[in-house]
Amino acid sequence: METRKSPTEDENAVVTRIIGKHRTRKGPLLPILSDIQKEIGYVSESAMVKIAEALDIPASKVYGAVTFYSLYATAPKGKNVIRVCESAPCHVEGAQGIVEALERTLGIKMGETTPDGVFSLEFTSCIGVCGVAPAIMINDRVYGNLTPGMIPQILAACRATA
Ligand code: FES
Numbered sequence: 001m002e003t004r005k006s007p008t009e010d011e012n013a014v015v016t017r018i019i020g021k022h023r024t025r026k027g028p029l030l031p032i033l034s035d036i037q038k039e040i041g042y043v044s045e046s047a048m049v050k051i052a053e054a055l056d057i058p059a060s061k062v063y064g065a066v067t068f069y070s071l072y073a074t075a076p077k078g079k080n081v082i083r084v085c086e087s088a089p090c091h092v093e094g095a096q097g098i099v100e101a102l103e104r105t106l107g108i109k110m111g112e113t114t115p116d117g118v119f120s121l122e123f124t125s126c127i128g129v130c131g132v133a134p135a136i137m138i139n140d141r142v143y144g145n146l147t148p149g150m151i152p153q154i155l156a157a158c159r160a161t162a
Helices: 011-022 029-040 045-055 059-068 088-092 095-106 148-161
Strands: 080-085 119-124 136-138 141-143
Touching: 011 029, 011 045, 029 045, 029 059, 045 059, 080 095, 088 095, 095 119, 095 148
Parallel strands: 080 119
Antiparallel strands: 080 136, 136 141
């Protein structure tokens, strides 16, 4: 049975527990990173240093793995994660205009999170709704047939429920 983070367990203790769970197995780095991402939501710099010390490997190796795999975040993400499809059909149908509208409306760049922690912006590959390109996902919800003019209203609706 999977052990879940308890409300009193701080991030440092979570990292220590996860390292202890995997350190003796073969190839412990990715399972450790995966569990930390799942439980905390990101892998902080201090967690990377702790992992490197525990596994006796260079911190650069841990950092390299975290930044190579897009499923790992290095900072907390916003409450609403906006994923913009950058695969060819969406690109052809105007994804760049959607990106610009999102960045302009939120005042952040792709890969960033708004200072209030409400929105994060990321790219993704095809989300399987190419028939309604250009498309984005906000958390689990898909928005398709988008135009830049639709973005402020969509974001306002998300913010209202944040
Ligand atoms: S290419 Fe964007 S949803 Fe498939």
